[in-house]
Amino acid sequence: MQHISTIALVGNPNTGKSTLFNAITGLKQKIANYPGVTVEKKVGFTTIKGEKVRVVDLPGTYSLNPKQPDEKIAYEVLAGKYEHEPAPDLAIVMIDASNLDRNLYLATQVMDLGIPVVIALSMIDVAGERGIEINSKKISKRLGVPVVPIIAKNAGEAEKVIQYIAENEITAPGALAWNPGEDLERAVQFIIEKWIKKETDIPERAWKIEALRFLGNDHAINEIPDLEKQHALRNVVEEARNKLDESGKNYAAEEVLRRYDFIEKCTSSSVIASDDVSDNLSDKIDEYVTHKYFGPVIFSGILLLMFQAIFSWAEPFMNLIDLTFIEAGNWVAQNLPGGMLNDLMVEGVIAGLGGVVIFLPQIMFLFFFISILEGTGYMARAAFVMDGFMTRIGLHGRSVVPLMSGFACAIPGIMATRTIENWRDRLITIMVLPFMACSARLPVYALMIAAFIPDTSILGIITLQGITFFGLYIFGIVMAILSALVIKQFFSSKEQSPFIMELPAYKMPKWSSVANNVYDRGKVFVIEAGRIILAISVILWFLASFPNVDVPDSLTSGQTAEYPGAETISQAQLEASYKLEHSYAGQFGHLIEPAIEPLGFDWKIGIGLITSFAAREVMVGTLNTIYSVEDEGEEALSLQKKLQRDVNEATGEPVYSVWTALSLMVFFALAMQCMSTIAIVRRETNSWKWPAIMFTYMTGLAYLCSLIVYQAGTSL
Amino acid sequence: MKKLSEFKNKGKAKVINVKGDKALRILEMGITPGSVLEVIRAAPLGFPIEVKIRGYSLSLRESEAECIEIEQGV
Numbered sequence: 085m086q087h088i089s090t091i092a093l094v095g096n097p098n099t100g101k102s103t104l105f106n107a108i109t110g111l112k113q114k115i116a117n118y119p120g121v122t123v124e125k126k127v128g129f130t131t132i133k134g135e136k137v138r139v140v141d142l143p144g145t146y147s148l149n150p151k152q153p154d155e156k157i158a159y160e161v162l163a164g165k166y167e168h169e170p171a172p173d174l175a176i177v178m179i180d181a182s183n184l185d186r187n188l189y190l191a192t193q194v195m196d197l198g199i200p201v202v203i204a205l206s207m208i209d210v211a212g213e214r215g216i217e218i219n220s221k222k223i224s225k226r227l228g229v230p231v232v233p234i235i236a237k238n239a240g241e242a243e244k245v246i247q248y249i250a251e252n253e254i255t256a257p258g259a260l261a262w263n264p265g266e267d268l269e270r271a272v273q274f275i276i277e278k279w280i281k282k283e284t285d286i287p288e289r290a291w292k293i294e295a296l297r298f299l300g301n302d303h304a305i306n307e308i309p310d311l312e313k314q315h316a317l318r319n320v321v322e323e324a325r326n327k328l329d330e331s332g333k334n335y336a337a338e339e340v341l342r343r344y345d346f347i348e349k350c351t352s353s354s355v356i357a358s359d360d361v362s363d364n365l366s367d368k369i370d371e372y373v374t375h376k377y378f379g380p381v382i383f384s385g386i387l388l389l390m391f392q393a394i395f396s397w398a399e400p401f402m403n404l405i406d407l408t409f410i411e412a413g414n415w416v417a418q419n420l421p422g423g424m425l426n427d428l429m430v431e432g433v434i435a436g437l438g439g440v441v442i443f444l445p446q447i448m449f450l451f452f453f454i455s456i457l458e459g460t461g462y463m464a465r466a467a468f469v470m471d472g473f474m475t476r477i478g479l480h481g482r483s484v485v486p487l488m489s490g491f492a493c494a495i496p497g498i499m500a501t502r503t504i505e506n507w508r509d510r511l512i513t514i515m516v517l518p519f520m521a522c523s524a525r526l527p528v529y530a531l532m533i534a535a536f537i538p539d540t541s542i543l544g545i546i547t548l549q550g551i552t553f554f555g556l557y558i559f560g561i562v563m564a565i566l567s568a569l570v571i572k573q574f575f576s577s578k579e580q581s582p583f584i585m586e587l588p589a590y591k592m593p594k595w596s597s598v599a600n601n602v603y604d605r606g607k608v609f610v611i612e613a614g615r616i617i618l619a620i621s622v623i624l625w626f627l628a629s630f631p632n633v634d635v636p637d638s639l640t641s642g643q644t645a646e647y648p649g650a651e652t653i654s655q656a657q658l659e660a661s662y663k664l665e666h667s668y669a670g671q672f673g674h675l676i677e678p679a680i681e682p683l684g685f686d687w688k689i690g691i692g693l694i695t696s697f698a699a700r701e702v703m704v705g706t707l708n709t710i711y712s713v714e715d716e717g718e719e720a721l722s723l724q725k726k727l728q729r730d731v732n733e734a735t736g737e738p739v740y741s742v743w744t745a746l747s748l749m750v751f752f753a754l755a756m757q758c759m760s761t762i763a764i765v766r767r768e769t770n771s772w773k774w775p776a777i778m779f780t781y782m783t784g785l786a787y788l789c790s791l792i793v794y795q796a797g798t799s800l
Numbered sequence: 801m802k803k804l805s806e807f808k809n810k811g812k813a814k815v816i817n818v819k820g821d822k823a824l825r826i827l828e829m830g831i832t833p834g835s836v837l838e839v840i841r842a843a844p845l846g847f848p849i850e851v852k853i854r855g856y857s858l859s860l861r862e863s864e865a866e867c868i869e870i871e872q873g874v
Binding site: 185301337377380 | 855
């Protein structure tokens, strides 16, 4: 065996590449983003003859002539020109036997790279069921690379690939074994001589495939940042293309045609397909599932079941987590020496950790369902059915599930956008997703509606309160659609990469992959987003707790006119209220009062706007503290009454009116009031730029809409 | 000769040419001149369409179907 320190795993999407990766590496995996892009990098380790070998699971791709960022990384790593990843010593190409031609296309490209290649031929059992008999030995001989068949159903089959690598000397196949023909070969040589040799430092083994990439794909030329160089390269490529043209060859099609000719030769004698090669069961299922009318109905049904399950299954876990962290906080508060450190531990760190872990049940349940939908092949059908509707509003067929998840919580929803391959569509979906009325807004809506919207019934069963509630949900959806349409305008149509989506045959999901995926998503969230959430929690705790002022005696000796209904307020509650008002958060609330006054908000709401950045529902808790609401059991009712009775000292008018409440609800519907969303957007877009833009535009829009609601409302 | 986007029926058609800025990806997916594809169905609102090529199914939006020139009645 030659020395191998890094193996790259390559393959089309939907080939079971992740399953192979998991089987080879076990749980010894690391997941992170590649620097500067949003493509996820998966690295694991395996042992070959006692030596530790690094395995990189490259993003799934149909071609090494990249059109999207993830494909580009796959290509650059393999070509040895990616600076953040060592060049692999060997590539395993995962091939789906039930879809041989198209999968082999990628294999012929990998074979041009000048590194040893092993083909793992998976799903031969599935192919067999579909009437396709494959002679892997013959294919191997024709292709000129070893082919290791894997039976998907049998555990331990993946080991065969590693075993093969350990036991055999594998040499690199010769480049362009697919016979490009004289004209194309001449064009390739021309580009190598005139450009690649002189102007690039990519390893010689990848020269030919790099030349082909320029020849067929303008995108590859446009990527060169130096305009002068770009121009020079374009001239070289144009010349090569013209020569091809003269000999009657189409520069874009020639390479592809030649490769497919070669593939057909390889498979013609080694694949025996029965006359009717079709996946009958998939076709029959699809007659209903992708039907014009039944399709959307079935999809809605599945979504409904899924979210009902997420809500009802996740809730007990969330309550348990909540309780555990409260108990842990209480224990620390009582058993550690009191003082600032104790406060920091209990109210900053433990509460912050609780705020991270609380998201896990929903994230894990959502990814449990998404993994099953992806694994069975249904997700592609859902995208197919919904794409016509979604493209009209600037989104993608695959945007539906993440957006609907946003009704539970934006965090799992934003994580779920990774099922959208196209970066532009994915980004737009992420940017509008927080408008979906998540469950954290419910307590705020409930409080405001109960306190200020009259319970008048209209048409018998429907009340004004119900309409307001419903209206807020619709408002969020409408704003998401409008924002998507606007954001779409910022992307040139050039950036719209093709939506050519495979509809894979239905199959049973791999439960080990489902489990792995759920575990990975939970881990990524806790480790990467959790850090940011914890840091912001501590900052928010600091703002609400400092400076730690002394409570004046006058306050404690019954001087409580400022707080209506103060007769029942205990000493501790009053102190907490006083301290919050005089904290940095309180001062900030006063400071921004002039800015939020036109929206109908006073400094008390101002404080709430800051503290609720921890999570929207914290608004209710903050108002409780400010209004010194005592009994937790009846807090909603008593806070509601206090809000209704609160009077502006200067004017004698009530502080809150219907319009204040509506304005506040509109603000909460639109504003980016959630640090966890910011943290997950940072993680998923791999930059602070997008969360910053999101915060600015959403909060700006919230301000504007609240202003219009309050000013128009009060002037009526 | 017709564009695939104008092909309203289900059924088979022979690919004659693939043109336009999305041509490369369409070709790479196996929709090459000379190959035979089969239109299986259209999604609600008319597009995307599901097409069978080289033994597998894929979905094409209108803008992609426009790039593919076909000949009917194969």
